[in-house]
Amino acid sequence: MANQYKRVLIKLSGEALAGEKKGILDGEMLSSVAEKIALLVNDGVQVSIVIGAGNIWRGARQNGLDVDRVRGDHMGMLATVINSLAMQDYILKTGVKAHVMSAVQIQQFCEPYAQYKAIEYLEKGEVVILACGVGYPFFSTDTGMMLRAAELKCDAVLSAKNVDGVYDKDPAKFADAVKFDELTYQELLSRGLKAIDQSAATIGEECDIKTVIFPLSDPQNIISAAKGETIGTLLHK
Numbered sequence: 001m002a003n004q005y006k007r008v009l010i011k012l013s014g015e016a017l018a019g020e021k022k023g024i025l026d027g028e029m030l031s032s033v034a035e036k037i038a039l040l041v042n043d044g045v046q047v048s049i050v051i052g053a054g055n056i057w058r059g060a061r062q063n064g065l066d067v068d069r070v071r072g073d074h075m076g077m078l079a080t081v082i083n084s085l086a087m088q089d090y091i092l093k094t095g096v097k098a099h100v101m102s103a104v105q106i107q108q109f110c111e112p113y114a115q116y117k118a119i120e121y122l123e124k125g126e127v128v129i130l131a132c133g134v135g136y137p138f139f140s141t142d143t144g145m146m147l148r149a150a151e152l153k154c155d156a157v158l159s160a161k162n163v164d165g166v167y168d169k170d171p172a173k174f175a176d177a178v179k180f181d182e183l184t185y186q187e188l189l190s191r192g193l194k195a196i197d198q199s200a201a202t203i204g205e206e207c208d209i210k211t212v213i214f215p216l217s218d219p220q221n222i223i224s225a226a227k228g229e230t231i232g233t234l235l236h237k
């Protein structure tokens with residue numbers, strides 16, 4: 001089955017990359033995800049990646065610490081760099097070229113993000129990993145992923161999480177929670193669902209970018225999502 005999407009942005013949950021173990025990152029999970037990304041690239045799909053940092057630090061939640069929100073968000077951005085460098089290393093081991101591009105200049109570790117340079121890498125069949133969100137506090141990684149997807153003219157966002165889709169209510173609390181196969185961004189917002197934040201949904205709506213929310217528990221789901229198979233929940237205009 002051919003891939004439905006030619007250029008995608010894959011959003012990886014930091015928590016999902018920690019796997020079932022209690023460490024910050026799980027090598028087996030990183031290796032498996034990198035292999036699936038390499039398969040997509042070798043099949044002609046152009047891949048950019050945004051990684052969350054919930055496995056290390058959440059700027060808004062702060063794990064119970066009392067840190068200024070702006071400084072806390074800066075800490076979260078730095079945490080995404082750790083995850084991005086780890087993912088880059090594992091992708092490079094597959095034989096696929098990968099670049100970490102940061103919205104905040106950390107030139108000893110990675111190069112500054114530039115839209116046209118990122119597109120140039122993608123067109124050459126090289127992976128672009130986008131770190132530090134948009135470089136400013138108060139913007140979630142959801143907003144960052146959708147903004148970058150719009151800038152890089154992606155066909156879709158493939159959002160791999162530690163949940164299997166969007167529900168009408170929290171399935172961890174309600175046994176009768178119902179999962180949606182698809183929703184429009186307007187329906188998502190009108191129902192007050194928190195799968196992605198309002199800013200991200202608005203950008204997705206305005207730029208007509210599809211978002212597939214699916215579980216990373218099986219990394220093969222990345223391939224299935226890129227092929228347009230029915231998996232998780234599809235958000236669309």
